[in-house]
Amino acid sequence: MLVAGLALGGIAAAVSLPIGLFPQTNFPRVRVTIDAGSQPAQQMMLQVTQPIEQAVRAVPGVTDVKSTTSRGNAQIIIGFAWGSDMTAATLGVNAAVAQLLPSLPASTTYTVLRMDPTVFPFMAYALTASSVSQVKLQNLAQYQIVPLLSAVPGVARVQVQGGDTAEIEVAVDPHRLAAFHLTIDDVNKAITAANALQSVGRVEDHDLLYLLLSSNALQNLANVQNIVVRGGPTGVVRLADVATVSNGVMPKYFDVSADGKQAVTVLLFQQPGSNSVQIAKAVNQALAGFSDQIPPGVHLSKWYDQSTLVLAAASSVRDAILIGVVLAAFVLLFFLRSWRITLLAFLTVPASLAAAVLVLAMLGMSFNIMTLGGLAASVGLVIDDVIVMIEHLARRTGNTPGDHESLILDAGTEFLTPLTGSSAATLIVFAPLGFLTGVTGAFFKALSITMAATLFASWLLTAFAVPLLAGRLIDFHKWHDPEADGPGWLTRTHSHLLGKIFARPALLGIAVVVLLVLGSFSFTHVQTGFIPKLDEGGFVLDYQTEPGTSLGETRREISQIEDILRADPAVESFSTRIGAGFGGDFAEPNQGDIVVRLVALGNRPAIDTVMTRIGDAIKNNVPGVDTDIHQLIGDEIGDLTGVPQPIEVKLAAADPNQLDPAALRVADALSKIAGVDSVVNGIVPAGDAYDIHVDPARAAMLGLDPVTVAASLRAELSGTVVTTLQSANQQIGVRVQLAAGSRRNIDDLSSVPIATPSGALVPLGTIARFSVVAGQPEITRQNLQQIVAVTGRITGRGIGNVIADVKTALAKPGVLGAGVTYTLGGIYQQQQIAFAGLVRVFIAALLAEFVLLLFLYERFVLVLAIMGTSLLSTTAVFTGLFLTGIELNITALMGMTMIVGIATEMAIFYVSEYALLAQTMPLREALIHAASNRLRPIAMTTLAAILTLLPL
CATH class of the missing domain: 1.20.1640.10 (Multidrug efflux transporter AcrB transmembrane domain)
Structure with missing residues (x-):
């Protein structure tokens, strides 16, 4: 029962x-993502990143703070000790940043996210269509599919990527504005004032209480066109008189596609x-x-x-x-x-x-x-x-x-x-x-x-x-016992060998020496790794084009990679993001990833072969695009532990100006090492900037100042969402900006009209001068010190052997340079931590076995004999790994620890029988009979x- x-x-x-x-694991990491507009990286680091680093460093339990700062954005990773209460840690980090927020630049926003496996999508779908607009596809995903899937038990959130967001575009003609002596600010105020819906009080009548509403809400495009910008005895000026009002879409600097077609993707998080x-x-x-x-015409497909x-x-x-x-x-x-x-x-x-x-x-x-x-x-x-x-x-x-x-x-x-x-x-x-x-x-x-x-x-x-x-x-x-009629072949063979060993004990010594030699040789020649490799049935291709590349040019270059994927028979489907990542985060328009799904394993080669084949094809046919191909699960573990790359050489120096030249030399040295691939020098420059310097004296003569000019430029070039139209389930923004004909490219900037307080228009070029500023690279800091991390992946070799070559290469004169130091991180660092821990576990297991055996038999000779055989059996682990070409990784070390227990278990069966027989038999006879009884x-x-x- x-x-x-x-x-x-x-x-x-x-x-x-x-x-x-x-x-279910509490990974001890919290990520803070900050957005502060488009200010340069150095300014962003000084005004935003550094104060937040110092604030979160004071949170109890913090062991490590690492940040990456780029133009207008920063990401800070805060590490805690394993076993920490991550709920409390996350709240502490959030409170520290929130307390600091009032002192940060205006419009700074941030998110705090606790890192665990659920921060990555576990399912993803794509909506594609040839005849339905991207606006309708996004609305379908956002307002129908998201509520549907959010109600599924276990779904934490549903995120939509891609598509277009509907807006009403008000393209203002600056010359018409000037003719009516108006400014864009006048247009903005008029549109905002015309879209009013507010309560003005309550009235009682016939025992009923009425809420009074002043309702002038804009309902459609025609309402916007008829907004009165200015009125008077001479007539009214409507918005349509000074601007073209039309349906448009929100500007975006990212793109999403599925199998090469424009798509809207739906990401599910559990x-x-x-x-x-x-x-x-x-x-x-x-x-x-x-x-x-x-x-009709819309296709919904699952791609992850x-x-x-x-x-x-x-x-x-x-x-x-x-x-x-x-x-x-x-x-x-x-x-x-x-x-x-x-x-x-x-x-x-x-x-x-x-x-x-x-x-x-x-x-x-x-x-x-x-x-x-x-x-x-x-x-x-x-x-x-x-x-x-x-x-x-x-x-x-x-x-x-x-x-x-x-x-x-x-x-x-x-x-x-x-x-x-x-x-x-x-x-x-x-x-x-x-x-x-x-x-x-x-x-x-x-x-x-x-x-x-x-x-x-x-x-x-x-x-x-x-x-x-x-x-x-x-x-x-x-x-009927099969051995009742006489000993079988196994028993006879064993008895014969045992007799020879008793007669010539040196034979046993020779066998032991052979095992030790084979084990020692294999131990020194076996490759080492971290986590065992597996075939996930798909992979991620991260890519990066030249810094500053536009969205359209990146799209053109990535389409060549998509052609390679489409032509490969092992590829079933793929989904592409430009300016965004698989996890839902955003990046520069020259960066992104492609998630590739492969056909069933029986219909294709091993995944490493497919990844190598596609990587080689990209290198040979798509120059100028740097790629990094890896399987998704291993990459997720790397992100969760903060060590996404096998090789990471972290360079530091008292003078930060020494870091970039040293990084270039180190990257060059690493790329020459056999088995090292996808080397990244860690220098991530942003695209160039076009600096507009307003002459304060000239601007003042026209009643202007640099701040006013900058505000006018922002409103005219980027546009301003001044109000929204409400529909049944969404709000549609109304964006006011300069007509496209006045802002075609960089050369047109000097002729952009700036309105003076008197209503006159002056070209921007009369009060400002222009220059190109090279993009500042990303700034990486660890524990408040600036570093550059050179990374790489490993193919065809073990981590241990590659790292040995890396150390040799870094020790050569002139590679690092005077004043530059390095530390090794990445998966190698995690491997060393894991190996050290498992070695301690192995030693502890041996001690525990020793105590157990001493308790069971109370004889040191028996205990030492059993422990000797158990330790000797572990030599076969290294020999087996070497002969099969399998890496010595954390699972192999775990298996070796288990071998000690299994070998001890076998020995206990034999020794227990011997101890029982030794009570009535001579020593040698008891040993032989015990071996015979326990052989089967x-x-x-x-x-x-x-x-x-x-x-x-």
């Missing part, structure tokens, strides 16, 4: 357990702890019901869905578990030749997994790549426990006369101590993982809890349920563990 209850509870929990890509698979299903159902409301990756991971884990269990069952059947014994072992696995799922639900955890991986990796260890218990029951009771159930109970009780010791040896290695910090601790904590819960459930079932079930399902007296279960568990892990 208990087993059935645990299994049913686990099944019920599995249905309701949230499903996501990552474990709530923390929600079930992405269930949300995706609900979203699909909602849109399916909405399909009949989509206008993170839940498919989650489902693929869950499916692969499910298949791996089933295949592994079947293979392990064949091992059991081959050695013991009993379907009943095999069935009993087969049923224990899902019961243990269900119990583990129940524990996950009780702890508030979710199904994700780490917990699912933990369940799959635990199957072999669960099978191990059942195999050794059943084999022991069969061997002890098969040829022993007496009551069947009593014999089984005695055998189960006899084996309880070695079973408990072996299970504890495996479980105990997970305890130190609870002290890991950083991204490694965040991810592997979920894995360790899952595996520990599964193994504990397995121990409970094996120790108490398996003997009872075996007593009722299997009659061992009728079971150890061989079975080893084969079963290998076969269950093989499908992964």
